Amino acid sequence: MPEDFSRSWRLPAGKAGAGPKADGWGTMEKRAGGARTLVGQERGWTVEVRDPGETERLARTLGQAAEVPSVLVLTGPLGAGKTTFSRGLAAGLGADPSQVHSPTFALVHEYPGKVPLYHFDAYRLATAAEFADLGPEEYFDRPGVSVVEWGERVQEYLPPDHLEVTLALDDHKPNARRIRFAARGPKSERWLDAVRRAWEEQGGSCGS
Ligand SMILES: Nc1ncnc2c1ncn2[C@@H]1O[C@H](COP(=O)(O)OP(=O)(O)OP(=O)(O)O)[C@@H](O)[C@H]1O
């Protein structure tokens, strides 16, 4: 069987959230036996938002542009705004955003909508294998959007083609966030291009 290169489509440790060049393209590496080999490119886009309302609006725009099924991974430190982002995404999918909270007890919540949202939170998992026990691929294949908070912890169980969203805080501006999108395959690239276009048409805050 050919090697599954998609499994190695990750940013090197410490590079998550690193900005792409101005043309929106960055490079990715595969580590094999310690060697680094260029295996592909990731499509990236970074937006700086000023407040939670803008985070929700950006996420809503993303929801409105979703193809189904799609998978989104949300990465970022505690309190970065992953659940806030998920709320906006729910609104964009025609689900009720007020219902969206961190899935504290259940590890996955389903929100019915025009397009259903499946909301996973990998934070409280003891091991990545616990995630596999939820049967995530069954959700990923349904005609909805799956969002996985702390998804970098369960990389090996994610579909290769997913959109990764990394939220970073700004030490000097408590309500600002840097939101970086990285597309991991052709479907997530289309999604990224669509949200970028729609955001620019709305006159949203600057991206690069
Ligand atoms: N620009 C912003 N975008 C998102 N949240 C913001 C922003 N500015 C301030 N906040 C605040 O930061 C908090 C983010 O909380 P949220 O639960 O969304 O984070 P989280 O990343 O899901 O946290 P956790 O890792 O605990 O699940 C909220 O109180 C929100 O109001």
Ligand SMILES: [Mg+2]
């Ligand atoms: Mg959360």
